[in-house]
Amino acid sequence: MxxxxxxxxxxxxxxxxxxxxxxxxxxxxxxxxxxxxxxxxxxxxxxxxxxxxxxxxxxxxxxxxxxxxxxxxxxxxxxxxxSEIVALLGSLRRVAERNVAAVEKVLNGYFRQRDKLEPVSRKELLRRMRDGLVTVVDARPLDEFAAGHLPGAISLPPRQLKRRLRELPADQEIVAYCRGPYCVLSYEVVAELRARGFTAFRLEDGYPEWKAAGLPVENSSPA
Amino acid sequence: MxxxxxxxxxxxxxxxxxxxxxxxxxxxxxxxxxxxxxxxxxxxxxxxxxxxxxxxxxxxxxxxxxxxxxxxxxxxxxxxxxSEIVALLGSLRRVAERNVAAVEKVLNGYFRQRDKLEPVSRKELLRRMRDGLVTVVDARPLDEFAAGHLPGAISLPPRQLKRRLRELPADQEIVAYCRGPYCVLSYEVVAELRARGFTAFRLEDGYPEWKAAGLPVENSSPA
DNA sequence: CAAAGATTCAATTAACCTCTTGAATAAAGT
DNA sequence: ACTTTATTCAAGAGGTTAATTGAATCTTTG
The missing domain is CATH 1.10.10.10 (Winged helix-like DNA-binding domain superfamily/Winged helix DNA-binding domain)
Structure with a gap:
C-alpha cells in the first residue's frame, strides 16, 4: 500500500x-x-x-x-x-487524570480540600462579571498579572493578602484564579479569605485556559 | 514552597x-x-x-x-x-499540523487532491442523513465496519468498489469516511466514484472521531 | 574596540529506550 | 498428560536523551 x-x-x-x-x-x-x-x-x-x-x-x-x-x-x-498548545496540554492533563492512578493519589494527598472549594466555571464567572456581582482576584505573581489578566481583576498574590484585606468587599462574592488547575495560589487565597469570613470561590482552570477560550483579557502595562 | x-x-x-x-x-x-x-x-x-x-x-x-x-x-x-484519548490524539494532530512544517510537506506531497475534495463536516453529514439526502459509505476493512459504523452506512472497501458500483445511487450524493484524517481509504473511494460520474465527498475525520463526539453508531454483528 | 551579560554550542558521562532473540506462561485441543 | 497457540518475560546490543561543564557567540555599554 x-x-x-x-x-x-x-x-x-x-x-x-x-x-x-x-x-x-x-x-x-x-x-x-x-x-x-x-x-x-x-x-x-x-x-x-x-x-x-x-x-x-x-x-x-x-x-x-x-x-x-x-x-x-x-x-x-x-x-x-x-494557543492550540494550551488545548493539547489540557487534553493531556485530562487523560492523565482519568487514567493514571498515581495522579489521583497525589491530588488527594495535597489538594485535600479540592472538592470542598467548588470551583466556578468560566461561563458562570463571565455571567456574574457582566452582572457586576463579583470581585475577581488574580493570585499570581505581579509580573504575570502585568502580562495579562481577566478584565477588572485585582492583583493579589497570597503574600500581600493579609495587609490588603480591607480592599476587598465584605458583602460581595470573590472569585480567585491563578495559573491553572494545578496551581495552588488560588487555593491558598480562597482558603485564607474563607477563614476570614469572606465568600470566596476558585475559578476552574486558570488564566491560560481563559485566554485560550477566546475570552476577554486586559493588560495593565502594554509592553 | x-x-x-x-x-x-x-x-x-x-x-x-x-x-x-x-x-x-x-x-x-x-x-x-x-x-x-x-x-x-x-x-x-x-x-x-x-x-x-x-x-x-x-x-x-x-x-x-x-x-x-x-x-x-x-x-x-x-x-x-x-474516548478522551481520541481527543488527545486529535489535539496532538492539530498542534503537529500547525507547527511542524514537515507534516505539511508530506501532506502536500501525498494528498495533493486534499483540498479539492472539500470534506463534509460531521454536523453537516448528520443533517443530510436526517433528511435522507445522502448515501454513507464506509471505506474501512470489513472487520472494522463490523465492529461499529455510522448508522445506515454501506461497507465498501476500495477493493470491492468496482464490482459493486451498481449498488450505489447515481442521483444521490455519497459521503465516504474511513479511519480518520490520515487514512487514505476514503480518498481513494471518493476519487474513484468521482471519476465514474458520482457526486461524492469525504467526511472530515473518521469513525473514531464520530464516535467520540457521542454521535450515533451501529453494530452489524453485536459481538 | 574592549568588557560584561545573556544565551547557545560542544563534549562528556550516565541513564534510558528500542528491537531482537529465545525461553517461559497460560489456556485450549488431542 | 502432551501439544499447540497466543502472549509475556528476560537479557543484551545499539542508539537516543539528559544534565553538567566550559568555551564560543552575539549584543549592548563604556
Missing amino acids: SSQNPKRAILEQFAAVARALGSAHRLDLLELLAQTERSVEELAGLTGLTIANASQHLQQLRRSGLVEGRREGKRVIYRLTD | SSQNPKRAILEQFAAVARALGSAHRLDLLELLAQTERSVEELAGLTGLTIANASQHLQQLRRSGLVEGRREGKRVIYRLTD
Whole structure:
C-alpha cells in the first residue's frame, strides 16, 4: 500500500511532538509560557534549571514547533507558538487524570480540600462579571498579572493578602484564579479569605485556559 | 514552597503519558485501537511489528493508562481505556499540523487532491442523513465496519468498489469516511466514484472521531 | 574596540529506550 | 498428560536523551 510510507512519516512527526512533551521540566516550561512570554534566564530561575539546561530544553521545544524565540537586546524571549498548545496540554492533563492512578493519589494527598472549594466555571464567572456581582482576584505573581489578566481583576498574590484585606468587599462574592488547575495560589487565597469570613470561590482552570477560550483579557502595562 | 513537590510529581505523570505517545508505532497502535479493540496478534499484523515487540509497546501503553487488556481464551484483547484519548490524539494532530512544517510537506506531497475534495463536516453529514439526502459509505476493512459504523452506512472497501458500483445511487450524493484524517481509504473511494460520474465527498475525520463526539453508531454483528 | 551579560554550542558521562532473540506462561485441543 | 497457540518475560546490543561543564557567540555599554 502506498499509504504506508507517508503515514509513517506523519506519525513520526506526531511522535516527535509527543516526545517533546515527555519531560516534566519541559511541561513546567510550557506551563510558565502559557502564562506569558519570558526570557531564558527568567524561565531557568522559575523552574530551578541551570541556564544551559533550560536553553537546551527550550530549543527542543522549538524544534518540535511548540515554542518560538526572538532576540530582544541581550535576551532571547520565548513564547508558545499557538494557543492550540494550551488545548493539547489540557487534553493531556485530562487523560492523565482519568487514567493514571498515581495522579489521583497525589491530588488527594495535597489538594485535600479540592472538592470542598467548588470551583466556578468560566461561563458562570463571565455571567456574574457582566452582572457586576463579583470581585475577581488574580493570585499570581505581579509580573504575570502585568502580562495579562481577566478584565477588572485585582492583583493579589497570597503574600500581600493579609495587609490588603480591607480592599476587598465584605458583602460581595470573590472569585480567585491563578495559573491553572494545578496551581495552588488560588487555593491558598480562597482558603485564607474563607477563614476570614469572606465568600470566596476558585475559578476552574486558570488564566491560560481563559485566554485560550477566546475570552476577554486586559493588560495593565502594554509592553 | 510546598507546592513544588506534588506539582513535580504530577508533571512527571503527565510526562509519562506524553512519552507513551512518543513513538510512531504506539501512535499507530492507538489509531487502530481507536477503531475497535483487537488482539495482540492482529495488531502486530496490521502494524508490521513482531508479536513480541507489539506486546511490549502495548504494555507500555497500558502502564501509562492509555489502553487496557483482558484475556479471552488464548488471546489478550486490548482497547482504549477512554474516548478522551481520541481527543488527545486529535489535539496532538492539530498542534503537529500547525507547527511542524514537515507534516505539511508530506501532506502536500501525498494528498495533493486534499483540498479539492472539500470534506463534509460531521454536523453537516448528520443533517443530510436526517433528511435522507445522502448515501454513507464506509471505506474501512470489513472487520472494522463490523465492529461499529455510522448508522445506515454501506461497507465498501476500495477493493470491492468496482464490482459493486451498481449498488450505489447515481442521483444521490455519497459521503465516504474511513479511519480518520490520515487514512487514505476514503480518498481513494471518493476519487474513484468521482471519476465514474458520482457526486461524492469525504467526511472530515473518521469513525473514531464520530464516535467520540457521542454521535450515533451501529453494530452489524453485536459481538 | 574592549568588557560584561545573556544565551547557545560542544563534549562528556550516565541513564534510558528500542528491537531482537529465545525461553517461559497460560489456556485450549488431542 | 502432551501439544499447540497466543502472549509475556528476560537479557543484551545499539542508539537516543539528559544534565553538567566550559568555551564560543552575539549584543549592548563604556
